[in-house]
Amino acid sequence: MGMNTDTEKQSKLSHLPSDSGHYGDFGGIFVPETLHVALKQLTEAYQTAMNDPEFKNEFQRHLSEYVGRPTSLYYAERLTKHVGGARIFMKREDLSHTGAHKINNSIGQAMLTVRMNKKRIIAETGAGQHGVATATAAAKFGLNCDVFMGTEDMRRQQPNVKRMQLLGANVVPVESGSCTLKDATNAAMRDWMGSSDSTHYIIGSVVGPHPFPQMVRDFQAVIGIECRAQCLDQIGRLPDIIIACVGGGSNAAGIFFPFIDDHDVKLLGVEAGGRSDQLGDHAAPLSFGGPGVLHGSRSYVLQNKDGQTSPVHSISAGLDYPGVGPEHAHWHKSGRASYTSCSDKDALEAFTMMCKIEGIIPALESSHAIAQGIKTARSMKPDQVVVINLSGRGDKDLEEALRLLDDMT
Numbered sequence: 001m002g003m004n005t006d007t008e009k010q011s012k013l014s015h016l017p018s019d020s021g022h023y024g025d026f027g028g029i030f031v032p033e034t035l036h037v038a039l040k041q042l043t044e045a046y047q048t049a050m051n052d053p054e055f056k057n058e059f060q061r062h063l064s065e066y067v068g069r070p071t072s073l074y075y076a077e078r079l080t081k082h083v084g085g086a087r088i089f090m091k092r093e094d095l096s097h098t099g100a101h102k103i104n105n106s107i108g109q110a111m112l113t114v115r116m117n118k119k120r121i122i123a124e125t126g127a128g129q130h131g132v133a134t135a136t137a138a139a140k141f142g143l144n145c146d147v148f149m150g151t152e153d154m155r156r157q158q159p160n161v162k163r164m165q166l167l168g169a170n171v172v173p174v175e176s177g178s179c180t181l182k183d184a185t186n187a188a189m190r191d192w193m194g195s196s197d198s199t200h201y202i203i204g205s206v207v208g209p210h211p212f213p214q215m216v217r218d219f220q221a222v223i224g225i226e227c228r229a230q231c232l233d234q235i236g237r238l239p240d241i242i243i244a245c246v247g248g249g250s251n252a253a254g255i256f257f258p259f260i261d262d263h264d265v266k267l268l269g270v271e272a273g274g275r276s277d278q279l280g281d282h283a284a285p286l287s288f289g290g291p292g293v294l295h296g297s298r299s300y301v302l303q304n305k306d307g308q309t310s311p312v313h314s315i316s317a318g319l320d321y322p323g324v325g326p327e328h329a330h331w332h333k334s335g336r337a338s339y340t341s342c343s344d345k346d347a348l349e350a351f352t353m354m355c356k357i358e359g360i361i362p363a364l365e366s367s368h369a370i371a372q373g374i375k376t377a378r379s380m381k382p383d384q385v386v387v388i389n390l391s392g393r394g395d396k397d398l399e400e401a402l403r404l405l406d407d408m409t
């Protein structure tokens, strides 16, 4: 697996949340009483599994044989020349089975479900990417699977609805609120309150009550562990900066975490800047929001003056979420990582450039990181190194991207 043992040791030892799941002022467990038992059971099962070499070996085996890991670290030579600045490398999560990083987490949590003797998994999905990854893991491990999805998202993401059904999952339409991801998450939480004896809820990002943010980060940390070893091997040193898009924050946490103690490596998260800085026009809680509680933990959220969760907008459905993982809130506040936002328009421009110059169709989510990566690299010297996390491929976005590009011309 090309793992660097130092990195592995480091990622195990440092920056664990407190016993109550707090990262500084953020995180914790804000759920109804009925869920505390399930969360406690999950925490125990997870901790036992992570200390069990057999579990870790089996996880690694599935990642290599089924997901296709390690994904490559790719030198984007033509883009580098075109931009004229630092050398640009890309961590190619788009090459993973199902086309994005989400499968790492779904496989890990499906394995835990089997260990806990549960037969059913549920998940929430917005764009459908986490739903597809979870339906895939359910098929592989022989588990029943219900995926909650807002009816508005079902309409926008028909191909992924079909994909999940083909994989044997049941897609449950959610018709409340804005009929999108936030409402699907509420519905999944409600189901779990009545079903946790037999059901595990696979949350798709580093959000939700403890232990989810830590667990999802740890399953996604394979991205950063590989990337760190690949940088040392291929470039002979660590990068100057790592850039990743941030929805809930799982691909960013996954690539950032193994570099947390490498203080010379800057970490930059890119939120969805949408149409404008006005509330409702973007999905950038760290850039424009404030502290609050959403979906079981305390973090940065976008809310109106009455404390109601605000509507969000982004061209990329995977970034269209009013909250963000609590560990990102902590890194933001402590200054270990920085966060910025990228507009719909800039992301779309980076999407097009990436297709034409590198022959890679990136996800619209990842295009936010690419847009920022181009901007950052341009301001740096040729002997410096930028790593962009290419979180997923853009096949799912073709229709939407072509429609948007049409509108612009």
Ligand SMILES: *Cc1c(COP(=O)(O)O)cnc(C)c1O
Pocket: 100, 101, 102, 129, 130, 204, 205, 206, 245, 246, 247, 248, 249, 250, 251, 252, 318, 319, 363, 365, 366, 391, 392, 393
């Ligand atoms: C879901 C998704 C994201 C956003 O989720 P994070 O938890 O922030 O990583 C980013 N990129 C792709 C390709 C996705 O599918």
